[in-house]
Amino acid sequence: MEIKKLYLAYRKENAAEAQKWVEIIPFKVKETGKIIFTCEEK
Amino acid sequence: MLSFEKFKEEVKLHFLEYCPQDYQMRDVHIVRNFKENQVLDGIALSSKENQTAPVLYLKVYYEDMCEMNLSIETILKRLAVDYQRAENMMPVMEMPNIQSREWILKNLYTQAINYEQNQELLQTVPHIQINDLAIIPRVNIGKYSTIKITHDICEISGLDGDLIVAMAMQNNTKISKPVFGSMNDMLNESFLTEYPEDVLMPLYVLSNEEKHYGASMIADKQVLDSVAKSVGEEFYILPSSVHEIIIAPKSMWISPEELRQMVVEINRTILQPEEFLSDNIYQYDARKHELQMYSPAKGKMEREKVKVPDNKDMKKSNRGQRKPKNSR
Numbered sequence: 001m002e003i004k005k006l007y008l009a010y011r012k013e014n015a016a017e018a019q020k021w022v023e024i025i026p027f028k029v030k031e032t033g034k035i036i037f038t039c040e041e042k
Numbered sequence: 043m044l045s046f047e048k049f050k051e052e053v054k055l056h057f058l059e060y061c062p063q064d065y066q067m068r069d070v071h072i073v074r075n076f077k078e079n080q081v082l083d084g085i086a087l088s089s090k091e092n093q094t095a096p097v098l099y100l101k102v103y104y105e106d107m108c109e110m111n112l113s114i115e116t117i118l119k120r121l122a123v124d125y126q127r128a129e130n131m132m133p134v135m136e137m138p139n140i141q142s143r144e145w146i147l148k149n150l151y152t153q154a155i156n157y158e159q160n161q162e163l164l165q166t167v168p169h170i171q172i173n174d175l176a177i178i179p180r181v182n183i184g185k186y187s188t189i190k191i192t193h194d195i196c197e198i199s200g201l202d203g204d205l206i207v208a209m210a211m212q213n214n215t216k217i218s219k220p221v222f223g224s225m226n227d228m229l230n231e232s233f234l235t236e237y238p239e240d241v242l243m244p245l246y247v248l249s250n251e252e253k254h255y256g257a258s259m260i261a262d263k264q265v266l267d268s269v270a271k272s273v274g275e276e277f278y279i280l281p282s283s284v285h286e287i288i289i290a291p292k293s294m295w296i297s298p299e300e301l302r303q304m305v306v307e308i309n310r311t312i313l314q315p316e317e318f319l320s321d322n323i324y325q326y327d328a329r330k331h332e333l334q335m336y337s338p339a340k341g342k343m344e345r346e347k348v349k350v351p352d353n354k355d356m357k358k359s360n361r362g363q364r365k366p367k368n369s370r
Contacts, residue, residue: 003245003290003294003296003304004304004308006225006226006229006245007225007245007280007282007288007304007308008308008312009229010225010228010229010247010282010286010288011282011283011308011312011313012312013229014249014253014283014285014286015314015317017253017254017285018253018254018285018317020186021186021187021188021254022133022186022187022188023077023187023188023189024094024135024183024187024188024189025073025075025076025077025097025189025190026140026189026190026192026194026195027071027073027075027086027097028194029069029071029088034088035093035140035194035195035198036071036086036088036092036093036094036095037093037094037095037135037137037189038073038075038084038086038094038095038096038097039094039095039096039097039132039133039135039187040096040097040099
């Protein structure tokens with residue numbers, strides 16, 4: 001199906017774009033209540 | 043062989059023994075991060091001085107230990123080296139003052155995620171459910187860094203979860219500017235990949251300028267109204283990924299069931315777990331301003347279902363009840 005070829009090509013292309021982003025996930029330290037921003041390794 | 047739970051305990055207890063002297067005053071945390079469609083346990087260190095820390099997910103280390111029959115000492119040595127490297131490579135970021143209500147409200151935008159696959163994540167963030175999707179609030183921190191607005195952040199900033207969701211949906215296109223165009227044109231612009239140039243199909247992509255979490259446009263009726271005007275006919279919406287949706291005009295004469303099967307196949311074969319949005323296809327009824335989801339069991343589109351949870355009570359009722367669940 002031709003629509004599938006195009007869809008696949010676009011999805012593969014855009015996957016590289018998303019890789020540039022870093023997710024910061026806040027983590028609350030129970031004992032102190034302090035928020036640590038955890039950063040994933042790329 | 044150690045269980046994963048025991049492995050995490052051992053890492054927490056002994057990690058610092060493999061780190062340099064200047065790490066010894068830090069606290070070791072095993073953190074549970076709720077990512078799109080998956081729950082990941084990692085290690086992160088905190089200190090009085092640091093507001094940011096890298097997180098290394100432990101599953102891959104545990105799997106290496108089991109598969110290659112390595113000792114826990116070998117894994118801890120590797121983990122310590124990797125952690126120091128990650129710390130050195132961590133981008134320099136000015137963390138926002140998350141107590142600042144103004145800053146949060148001004149920078150809010152939305153992300154669409156799958157509702158069923160993210161039950162644990164949704165216990166930690168205010169949200170609204172639309173059909174099989176959930177809309178959650180986010181803010182960006184500088185270029186290419188983003189953070190979910192969790193109940194913890196709401197509590198610290200004194201902001202109401204329902205207000206955050208409403209403001210994020212209202213402001214979404216100011217922060218996350220919609221981009222709509224033909225898929226052929228968008229592929230032509232990139233020049234990066236060989237793509238099937240002979241394929242000329244009237245498919246369109248709806249995302250944002252960043253091409254990141256742009257699928258949330260599916261929840262914006264004004265944007266969908268504009269799309270309906272541009273396309274000039276009725277169309278299906280394919281949930282390509284959390285980053286974009288695909289618009290397929292009905293004049294292509296492909297049945298919703300065929301489109302749904304294609305989406306399912308691509309979801310299973312191409313997408314990374316964190317990119318998955320939905321297996322269900324949609325259509326937008328521009329006259330009723332309604333987002334309808336195709337039911338394969340009934341063989342027809344179903345009315346839009348919107349559910350607004352009590353985002354105020356959710357934080358209280360879910361404290362201490364965050365249990366892990368396997369991802370899809």
